[in-house]
Amino acid sequence: MLGEAKNKLLTRVGPGEPMGNLLRRYWMPIAAEADYQDQKVTPIRLMGEDLVLYRDGKGNLGLVDRQCPHRRADLSYGYTEDCGLRCNYHGWLFDKDGACLEQPYEDVAAPERKFREKVKIKAYPLERKAGLIWAYMGPMPAPLLPDWEPFNWPNGFKQIVFTTLPCNWFQCQENSIDPVHFEWMHANWAKRLRGEDGRAPRHLKVAFDEFEHGLVYKRIREDTDETNPLWTVGRTALWPNAFFLGDHFEWRVPIDDENTLSVTWAFFRVPTEAEPFEQDTIPAWEAPLIDETTGRWITSHVMNQDFVAWVGQGTIADRAQERLGTSDAGIIKMRKLFFDDLEKIDRGEDPKGIIRDPAENQSIKLPVAERDLLLRGAPRAALATHPIWAKHMQDFPFCAGQPETVRDAFRAAIGEVSEDA
Numbered sequence: 001m002l003g004e005a006k007n008k009l010l011t012r013v014g015p016g017e018p019m020g021n022l023l024r025r026y027w028m029p030i031a032a033e034a035d036y037q038d039q040k041v042t043p044i045r046l047m048g049e050d051l052v053l054y055r056d057g058k059g060n061l062g063l064v065d066r067q068c069p070h071r072r073a074d075l076s077y078g079y080t081e082d083c084g085l086r087c088n089y090h091g092w093l094f095d096k097d098g099a100c101l102e103q104p105y106e107d108v109a110a111p112e113r114k115f116r117e118k119v120k121i122k123a124y125p126l127e128r129k130a131g132l133i134w135a136y137m138g139p140m141p142a143p144l145l146p147d148w149e150p151f152n153w154p155n156g157f158k159q160i161v162f163t164t165l166p167c168n169w170f171q172c173q174e175n176s177i178d179p180v181h182f183e184w185m186h187a188n189w190a191k192r193l194r195g196e197d198g199r200a201p202r203h204l205k206v207a208f209d210e211f212e213h214g215l216v217y218k219r220i221r222e223d224t225d226e227t228n229p230l231w232t233v234g235r236t237a238l239w240p241n242a243f244f245l246g247d248h249f250e251w252r253v254p255i256d257d258e259n260t261l262s263v264t265w266a267f268f269r270v271p272t273e274a275e276p277f278e279q280d281t282i283p284a285w286e287a288p289l290i291d292e293t294t295g296r297w298i299t300s301h302v303m304n305q306d307f308v309a310w311v312g313q314g315t316i317a318d319r320a321q322e323r324l325g326t327s328d329a330g331i332i333k334m335r336k337l338f339f340d341d342l343e344k345i346d347r348g349e350d351p352k353g354i355i356r357d358p359a360e361n362q363s364i365k366l367p368v369a370e371r372d373l374l375l376r377g378a379p380r381a382a383l384a385t386h387p388i389w390a391k392h393m394q395d396f397p398f399c400a401g402q403p404e405t406v407r408d409a410f411r412a413a414i415g416e417v418s419e420d421a
C-alpha cells in the first residue's frame with residue numbers, strides 16, 4: 001500500500017506538481033503526423049494544461065496556450081495563416097515559438113508602443129518522429145527525443161492507435177511491470193470469453209531488472225524455462241510512461257490527473273515476398289472503448305482487456321487500500337525509482353533515462369525477443385505458422401475497431417488482397 005500523500009505525489013501531473021515536473025522532462029507523443037497533413041487547429045489537453053495544436057500553411061506545427069493573451073479568447077477557434085495561428089476575436093497572430101507577429105489594430109493605431117514585442121503566448125517545442133508528433137513541456141535545454149531502434153526498422157507496416165481513458169496515467173503505467181496479469185487478464189479471461197475451459201500455464205517465477213531506460217520484467221511459466229525469451233529478454237517498462245514489447249510501444253500520456261491518452265505504435269514486418277516495402281504515411285486511428293450493444297467496455301482485444309483493469313481501479317486508484325503481494329515487486333520498484341527521480345530533480349539532476357548526447361541517440365537498442373525475425377524478415381509461410389505473428393496477420397490484436405482503410409492497407413502491404421477489393 002501507499003499512503004495518501006505518496007499516492008498524490010505519484011499521480012498529480014499538473015504544472016508545479018512534482019510528478020508533473022518530472023514527466024515534463026521527457027518528450028511525449030501527443031498526435032499523429034497523418035492527422036496533420038494539412039492546415040488544422042485542434043484543442044488538446046496535456047498534463048492538466050489546455051493547449052491548441054495546429055499546423056500552419058508553411059507546414060509548421062505549433063503547440064500553444066488555448067487562451068489568447070489579449071482577452072482570453074479560445075484559440076482552438078483561431079485560424080491558421082501561412083505562418084502561425086490567428087485569434088478569431090481581434091486577429092492577433094502568433095507563431096510556433098510563441099512570438100506575436102501581428103496585432104492588426106495596434107500595429108496601425110499605435111505602432112510606436114511596440115506592444116507586439118511585449119506579448120508572448122505560451123508555446124512548447126514539437127518534433128516529428130516515427131509518424132508521431134512529440135511535445136516537450138519541460139525546462140530548457142530540452143533533452144533529445146529518443147531514437148528507439150524499432151523506429152528505424154525497414155519493411156514494416158506501422159500503425160498508431162489512440163484511446164482516451166478516463167483514469168490516471170500511473171495505474172496504466174503500473175501495468176507495464178505486471179507479468180502475472182497476462183496469465184489471468186489475457187490468457188485465461190480470453191479463454192472464458194471464447195467459452196473455453198482449461199487454464200493457461202501458470203507463472204512460477206518473476207524477476208525485475210533495472211536498466212538505463214527503465215525496468216525489464218522476466219518470468220518463468222509452467223511451460224517455459226530460463227532459456228525462453230520470456231526470461232532471457234523479458235518485456236520493458238520504458239521510462240517514464242511507456243511499455244515496450246518488441247513489436248510495439250504503448251505510451252500512457254497524461255491528459256490530466258483523471259484522464260490518459262493511450263498511444264500505441266505497432267510494427268509488423270511484411271513477408272519477405274512483399275519486400276521492399278516503404279510506408280509513405282503511418283496511419284493513425286482512434287480505438288473505441290464501449291461496446292455499443294451492451295454499453296459495457298469492449299473486452300475482445302488485448303489492450304481493451306487492460307483498459308478494463310485500469311479504468312476499473314478507479315479514476316485515481318486508491319493505493320492506501322491495496323494489498324501488494326510478491327508478484328508486485330516490480331510495482332514497488334517502479335514507485336521507488338520515481339521517488340528517487342523526484343529527489344534527483346530536487347538536487348538539480350536529470351531524472352532516469354534522459355538522453356542528451358547525440359552519439360548515444362542512434363537507434364537505441366531495447367530488449368527484443370524476435371530480433372532476428374524483425375530484422376531479417378521471414379517468408380509468408382513462416383509467418384502464417386508463427387505462434388504470434390500468424391494471429392497478427394488475421395486481425396490487429398491490440399485494440400478493437402481498426403478501420404477498414406487501415407485493414408486494407410495492411411493486407412496490401414503483406415501481399416493479400418482485401419475481400420472487397
Ligand code: FES
Nearest residue numbers: 068070071087090
Ligand atoms: S482575444 Fe485574441 S485577439 Fe483579442
Ligand SMILES: [Fe+2]
Nearest residue numbers: 181186302306
Ligand atoms: Fe495486459
